[in-house]
C-alpha cells in the first residue's frame with residue numbers, strides 16, 4: 001500500500017529515494033515494532049493528503065495532539081517523530097521534555113522561525129524542512145503579485161464585475177514591468193528563482209544578500225550586487241523581500257528604508273510579515289512615500305479585520321499562498337515522510353536544518 005501511495009504521487013523523481021528509505025527502514029525495524037509519530041491533524045480538509053496518511057500509517061502509529069494530551073503516560077516514550085504541518089503542534093520545552101525518544105521533527109515549508117532550533121538540538125532532536133518543494137511556487141507568486149500590482153489586476157477585476165460598470169475606461173492605466181528595475185532582498189533559492197523569472201520579463205535586477213553570489217550565478221540572470229541596502233532601495237521600481245525571518249531581518253524595512261524607496265515604487269513581500277514594520281508601511285502607503293504594496297505575508301495572519309492595510313486601495317494581500325499549489329503540497333508531504341523515515345532509522349536526514 002505504501003508503494004502504491006508513492007506511485008500515486010505526481011513527483012516522479014522522488015520515488016526512488018522514498019522507496020530506498022522505506023526498504024532500509026524495514027531492515028532496521030524489529031518485528032511488530034511501530035515507532036509512533038505525533039501528528040497534529042490528519043484529514044484532507046487540512047491539506048494532508050489521504051495517500052500520504054496511508055503511507056505514514058503503514059510505518060507509524062499516528063497520534064494526534066489530542067490523543068497524546070489525553071494519554072501522555074502511555075505514549076510519551078513511544079513517540080519518535082513529530083509531523084509538523086503548518087506550525088502545529090507547537091514544539092516547546094514542555095513537549096520536548098515529555099518525549100524522551102523523539103528523534104526528528106519534519107516541518108512543512110522552508111521557514112523555521114517558529115522553531116527554537118538550539119533548544120530542539122539540545123534534546124538531540126533533528127529538524128528537517130522542505131525547501132525544494134516551495135521555491136518555485138513561492139517565486140511564481142512573487143511575480144504574480146508584482147504583475148497584479150503593476151497592472152492593477154485586482155482593481156480591474158472589481159471594475160469588470162461591478163454592477164455599476166457601464167463601459168470600460170480607456171484612461172485606466174497600470175505600469176509595465178519590462179525594463180523596470182527589480183530589487184531582490186534575500187538572494188537564496190527563492191530570491192534567485194525570482195531573478196530567473198524577472199530576467200525572462202527583461203527586468204533589470206539588483207540584489208542584496210548576506211553573501212554575494214558567484215559571478216556565473218550573477219551573469220546568468222544579469223543581477224547586480226548591492227552591498228548596501230540603501231543603493232538597492234533607491235534604485236528599484238519594485239522591491240521584493242525573500243529573506244528568512246531572523247533577529248537580523250526583523251523590521252528590516254521600516255520608515256527609513258521606505259523613505260529611501262522611489263515614490264513610484266512597489267514593495268512585495270513573500271517572506272514573513274515581521275520583516276516589515278507594518279505601521280511604517282501603512283504610513284508610507286497613505287502618504288505617497290511609496291506607490292503600492294503586494295503582500296503574501298503579514299503580521300499577524302490573518303490581520304484583524306479593521307487593520308488599515310486591509311482598507312487601502314494601493315495594497316494587494318493574499319493569504320500566505322507561497323507554497324499553496326497541489327504539486328508543492330504533495331512534494332512537501334513526501335519530503336517530510338522521507339525525513340521521518342530516515343530520522344527514526346538513524347540515517348542522514350534529508351533536508352536537515354542545522355542550527
Ligand SMILES: O=CC(=O)O
Nearest residue numbers: 109110111134322
Ligand atoms: O511560508 C512558507 C514556508 O515557510 O515555506
